[in-house]
Amino acid sequence: MSEWYQKPIEGVLLDITGVLKDGGPTGTISIEGSVEAVKRLKACAGLQVRFCTNETTITRKQLLAELTGFGFDVQESEIFSPIPAVCQILQNRGLRPHLLVANACMPDFADVDQTNPNCVVIADAESNFSYENLNKAFQLLMSLEKPVLFSLGKGKYYKHGTELVLDAGPFMKGLEYACDITAEVVGKPDKAFFNAVMQDMGLSPDQCVMVGDDIVGDVGGAQGAGMRGVQVRTGKYRSKDDSHPTVQADGRVDNLAQAVDYILTNRT
Known part of the structure; x- marks a missing residue:
């Protein structure tokens, strides 16, 4: 069986909490390497990126301000919540x-x-x-x-x-x-949520990969919509996710930076 990144990828969906940022002792912090990883994805010609979150404790504008404050290259229209x-x-x-x-x-x-x-x-x-x-x-x-x-x-x-x-x-x-x-x-893992993101990109499920820390909401939800689901070992990831009774990730990576390494290496 081929690795998840060996089939063409034209669209990358990124979870936010647990993938881009996390909570720390003094407040919210960006996860190491994630800012640069998003920049690398955005710089790749022909590759579309969307940010998919179930974040509902702040407004979308506040979330955007938080992400851009960390240095993430993200537009409000790219955030699906x-x-x-x-x-x-x-x-x-x-x-x-x-x-x-x-x-x-x-x-x-x-x-x-x-x-x-x-x-x-x-x-x-x-x-x-x-x-x-x-x-x-x-x-x-x-x-x-x-x-x-x-x-x-x-x-x-x-x-x-x-x-x-x-x-x-x-x-x-x-x-x-x-x-x-x-x-x-309304939101992950609902199939309609993922379909709306793919429709916005004009891509089919087999062209897309979801990267998230939630084995059910991110990985299982993406797979239910026909795309690949990759789990990062950051955020809420637990080792027991590796043997989840109903969801098996298409791939696992240490963090977003490693996922981007795989995606971009294969594209070149």
């Missing part, structure tokens, strides 16, 4: 959300009608995941004839500083169980 996507869905379907999200990301919902809610949107709400707030979301869903729950990603956990912390997935599962419903996932 769940909030703009769910806002478009809400508008298209005439839905008014009750938001269970982090305070810092609220500006991205400023143009969304939130009066008399008829659905719930849940994301990584951090400290807003209190019993009171979860119960309000539960009560609204139970009051609706046709309850609709959107979950911005469904990750189990992620790395914050030196610790693992709960993501939105466990809280989404709790509401699903309590209300006997199935959430509509």
Whole structure:
């Protein structure tokens, strides 16, 4: 079987947290070698790069400012995140959300009608995941004839500083169980999310590779959309991911810099 980088690659999708940046003792830091790795990808003629994240604790503009502050070559139009996507869905379907999200990301919902809610949107709400707030979301869903729950990603956990912390997935599962419903996932690992990125690049799945630290959300999600999924041994990676019961990465690398080495060496 050929290595993942030996087949033509025209599009590279990069996770952000755990691949480009991580939390440190004094705040967010870039992962060693990742800034230069992105520059090398961007400098390669004919190779398209997109940044795919389930980050919902800050706005997309704040995320862009953070990345460019580290020196990453990235444009806002290249960042694909769940909030703009769910806002478009809400508008298209005439839905008014009750938001269970982090305070810092609220500006991205400023143009969304939130009066008399008829659905719930849940994301990584951090400290807003209190019993009171979860119960309000539960009560609204139970009051609706046709309850609709959107979950911005469904990750189990992620790395914050030196610790693992709960993501939105466990809280989404709790509401699903309590209300006997199935959430509509917007973001990784949803196939529609990856398809939207490939459509933006004008590429087919066999031309694309996703590089991420999450074996299910990044690797499994990408593979579900027909592309290759490569896992970095940074961020939330754990050695047990190597023997995951349902997802096997097409390749593993120590970090983004090594992934870029493989991609660019094969192209030349």
